[in-house]
Amino acid sequence: MRVSRGTRLTLRVVALGYLxxxxxxxxxxxxxxxxxxxxxxxxxxxxxxxxKSALNLSLLIVAITVPVNVVFGVATALALVRGRFRGRGxxxxxxxxxxxxxxxxxxxxxxxxxxxxGWFGALDRAGFQVIFGIPGMVLATIFVTLPFVVRExxxxxxxxxxxxxxxxxxxxxxxxxxxxxxxxxxxRWGLTYGVVLTVARALGEFxxxxxxxxxxxxxxxxxxxxxxxxxxxxxxTYGAYAAATLLMGIALVVLLLMTLLDRKxxxx
Amino acid sequence: xxxxxDQQRRGPYPETDAAPLPPRPDATAPDGIRPHGGDxxxxxxxxxxxPTGRPAxxxxxxxxxxxxxxxxxxxxxPLGIGIVTLWLSVIVLLPLAALTVAAFDEGLAGFWEAxxxxxxxASLWVTVLVSAVVALVNAVVGxxxxxxxxxxxxxxxxxxNAVIDLPxxxxxxxxxxxxxxxxxxxxxxxxxxxxxxxxLVVALLFVTLPFVVRSxxxxxxxxxxxxxxxxxxxxATTWTTFRRIVLPTLAPAxxxxxxxxxxxxxxxxxxxxxxxGNIPRETQVASQYIQQQIEIDRPLNAAAVSVALLAIAxxxxxxxxxxxxxxxxxxxxxx
Numbered sequence: 067m068r069v070s071r072g073t074r075l076t077l078r079v080v081a082l083g084y085l086x087x088x089x090x091x092x093x094x095x096x097x098x099x100x101x102x103x104x105x106x107x108x109x110x111x112x113x114x115x116x117x118k119s120a121l122n123l124s125l126l127i128v129a130i131t132v133p134v135n136v137v138f139g140v141a142t143a144l145a146l147v148r149g150r151f152r153g154r155g156x157x158x159x160x161x162x163x164x165x166x167x168x169x170x171x172x173x174x175x176x177x178x179x180x181x182x183x184g185w186f187g188a189l190d191r192a193g194f195q196v197i198f199g200i201p202g203m204v205l206a207t208i209f210v211t212l213p214f215v216v217r218e219x220x221x222x223x224x225x226x227x228x229x230x231x232x233x234x235x236x237x238x239x240x241x242x243x244x245x246x247x248x249x250x251x252x253x254r255w256g257l258t259y260g261v262v263l264t265v266a267r268a269l270g271e272f273x274x275x276x277x278x279x280x281x282x283x284x285x286x287x288x289x290x291x292x293x294x295x296x297x298x299x300x301x302x303t304y305g306a307y308a309a310a311t312l313l314m315g316i317a318l319v320v321l322l323l324m325t326l327l328d329r330k331x332x333x334x
Numbered sequence: 335x336x337x338x339x340d341q342q343r344r345g346p347y348p349e350t351d352a353a354p355l356p357p358r359p360d361a362t363a364p365d366g367i368r369p370h371g372g373d374x375x376x377x378x379x380x381x382x383x384x385p386t387g388r389p390a391x392x393x394x395x396x397x398x399x400x401x402x403x404x405x406x407x408x409x410x411x412p413l414g415i416g417i418v419t420l421w422l423s424v425i426v427l428l429p430l431a432a433l434t435v436a437a438f439d440e441g442l443a444g445f446w447e448a449x450x451x452x453x454x455x456a457s458l459w460v461t462v463l464v465s466a467v468v469a470l471v472n473a474v475v476g477x478x479x480x481x482x483x484x485x486x487x488x489x490x491x492x493x494x495n496a497v498i499d500l501p502x503x504x505x506x507x508x509x510x511x512x513x514x515x516x517x518x519x520x521x522x523x524x525x526x527x528x529x530x531x532x533x534l535v536v537a538l539l540f541v542t543l544p545f546v547v548r549s550x551x552x553x554x555x556x557x558x559x560x561x562x563x564x565x566x567x568x569x570a571t572t573w574t575t576f577r578r579i580v581l582p583t584l585a586p587a588x589x590x591x592x593x594x595x596x597x598x599x600x601x602x603x604x605x606x607x608x609x610x611g612n613i614p615r616e617t618q619v620a621s622q623y624i625q626q627q628i629e630i631d632r633p634l635n636a637a638a639v640s641v642a643l644l645a646i647a648x649x650x651x652x653x654x655x656x657x658x659x660x661x662x663x664x665x666x667x668x669x
Contacts, residue, residue: 069572070572078486081479081482081483084479085479085494085498088543089540089543092540093512095515095516096516138418142418142421145418149414151415157419160422160427163426164426166647167430167644167647168603168620168621168640168644168647171433171601171621171640171643172429173628174433174636174637174640175429175430175432175433175640176429177628178429178432178433178436178633178637179428179432183633185428209426212422212425266503270505270506270507270508272505272506272607273603273604273621276625277625290506293507293508294507294607294608297511297608306511310507310511310512313504313505313507313508314508317500317505318503321500321503324499325499
């Protein structure tokens, strides 16, 4: 399609203008508002006890979610690609389900299952608190991040096929050796990409987590909940901006990693 | 972990990266590692049936690796599938089942009453209306942005291209705060969208930006320039070429991106919770209504509206799948 210079320029200006107004300006404003009172103010705001414990809790949730997702994600991807069994299509659909479910609905579902009046309410009554405790927040995070590792590893497994694995076992490698030496190295970039996406979503999840958290500052507040409660409950707008900027910094690192890994993946 | 100890027992193999099994002195030459003959031609069967392809006496055929192998095969076989199914059930299916059962706790009538309560219906209506507007804007502007990123050349294009993913990387609550800092109370540019439907639209446009762009971009890169040039040489105007040649090619991608954006928008919570204002019948979206019902301890209402919201999302995604498989079939027929 040959487009005249004028049209081309107009389209460019419209597209970039839209991105500028929607993305660049708001982010610029929040950065300016965060750093306007000075760097020390920002550091003070993100190193209050509540902020520190929020960061710790967020990291704890990530530290539990990521290994769990890696193990079960790779197992699920292997079952979906290598397995031939009835109900595989159904399993495929279940893996995609979390993408279609609103975070709030995830929270409500978990309450209906694990809450005091839910199906597994006996656990709660026996003193093992899932909802309004850390287990509930972890379950919510695992729910929303479940598809990432599976969906990143699955296509790679498809692509590499089974030739190398079969050759390895012909040469006498046992199952675990084949897995650790052949399968895992082959899927490593896809897996890493999936982990990066999982970390980003786990740190940033808000809707599902707020439903199942008691939200006490210093106890059960993640970073995202801290941003929310500072803005809504404490009317500490600056504190909310500062915490949001911290999260934004983490997101930028993630984005950078994604871009780098994406190039690596397509190099393969 | 087992494999490490295993490795130590089996011998000092160097830790190589992606290389296939390192050559062993007593094994086949490196070339033999990737057989092009018999073994490669094995049918695509699960590992359970793999031993048929093995030589009668595997090299280094001790019993140990076999035992381990069996264990893993079992893990990949029925046992593995069982574990995976159990896992997905506990994490995903059981909660959703509990939700559905809770929604119908007082029968179909109770469910219907909860969903059609004025405030619930209003919140669902606001959600669908705003999401539809957002999806439409995305369809147009997303396509435009994708076109500029693929067909135009300007400095900093790669940077802009990377920035598109920012809304996916940014936590939704941060998106909310970011937009509030510009369009909220004491806005530096004097535009206050706080607690208006336009505020909702802007917040949702922010978080759904990448969907259409990222689904149209690859199609546009692959698109055949020759057909467009042929159309132009036959005298078609730019607009006609776009309408008759480019748009039909892009339509499935635009549609799928738009559908995904819509599905995301109807469930969104974090990015609208601060800027929306949560005014019933005005800016309260379904997810906020659900959250409110849980807070005032009306689990039936919350569960019922959740199920309604899920149903809308599923129907959207189902329609998308039907349309995309139909267009794929048409493409195959034409080819």
